Amino acid sequence: MKNNFKTLILLLLSIVMVSCSDEETLPSSFDENINxxxxxxxxxxxxxxxxxxxxxxxxxxxxxxxxxxxxxxxxxxxxxxxxxxxxxxxxxxxxxxxxxxxxxxxxxxxxxxxxxxxxxxxxxxxxxxxxxxxxxxxxxxxxxxxxxxxxxxxxxxxKKFKNMEIGENNVVAIGADELHTEYQYISGNNTVTEIKYQLWFKEWREGQNVEVGKWDNVVTILPANLYENVRNPEIHYHYDLIPESPAGGYWLNIYVKESGESEAVKLSVPFRIQ
CATH class of the missing domain: 2.60.40 (Immunoglobulin-like)
Structure with a gap:
């Protein structure tokens, strides 16, 4: 009886050891870092x-x-x-x-x-x-x-942007000269030092930086009195569109710099003129 009990204990120990050994040979995580x-x-x-x-x-x-x-x-x-x-x-x-x-x-x-x-x-x-x-x-x-x-x-x-509004549900009427933008930026204990808009569009005009049909962009820094040295500012700004902007898809990149941070936070928002 004692021999049978001892055999059972040894068998269980060997199963546990094999199981642990198998676990060690399996990939331990999702991470891979090669070269x-x-x-x-x-x-x-x-x-x-x-x-x-x-x-x-x-x-x-x-x-x-x-x-x-x-x-x-x-x-x-x-x-x-x-x-x-x-x-x-x-x-x-x-x-x-x-x-x-x-x-x-x-x-x-x-x-x-x-x-x-x-x-x-x-x-x-x-x-x-x-x-x-x-x-x-x-x-x-x-x-x-x-x-x-x-x-x-x-x-x-x-979560850095709350209650975002771009145009009306990301649509602007053709012929409009402004793009409505409204949101709250969550900076926590930091203050905001700069907000910059970058409008991306397919060029339709001759003699510009790129050929007609290629993507071009313009950059605008928002007035400092909207956000400078403010925590969690609420922004309401009407951005001037390029005159005679045609119907189509556009992107508005919003870059926000915070005090104590080395790089701006970037949000990219698509919208349409139609």
């Missing part, structure tokens, strides 16, 4: 890896130094430390999201600039927002020689 020195100038949202929750997409940009021609670049995202999703929010994830190959095919050292939409089926009017918090964002690059590189960063999605 990270090949990635430079990484921006996710911005170079501080901060993205306002109000964005409809994630701006991604980086330079890559390859050992052979790049064949595939893809992203994986998973929640790391996020708040409980509220109504209309989700714990955002991506699985092997492929960056279109035409931006790097056949290149050794590509420069990547790509926007990942949160809701691919409803790009400009997403049916959900990502919950606030920290997300693990992994970039993987594969080469034609079979090797690969990967880097994992932490993307911070935070």
């Amino acid at each position: 990270t020195e090949r990635f430079t100038g990484i921006e996710l949202g911005n170079s501080q890896l901060v993205l306002p929750q109000s964005n409809i997409d994630v701006h991604t940009e980086f330079d890559y130094l390859g050992t052979s021609k790049v064949t595939k670049i893809y992203f994986n995202v998973k929640p790391h430390n996020i708040s409980t999703p509220q109504a209309g929010e989700v714990a955002w994830e991506l699985k092997d999201h492929l960056v279109p190959v035409d931006s790097y095919e056949g290149q050794l050292n590509p420069h990547i600039h790509y926007h990942v939409y949160f809701d691919e089926e409803n790009r400009y009017e997403p049916s959900f927002r990502p919950a606030e918090g920290i997300y693990k964002f992994k970039i993987t690059v594969e080469h034609e020689d079979g090797s690969k590189s990967a880097i994992t960063k932490e993307l911070h999605i935070i």
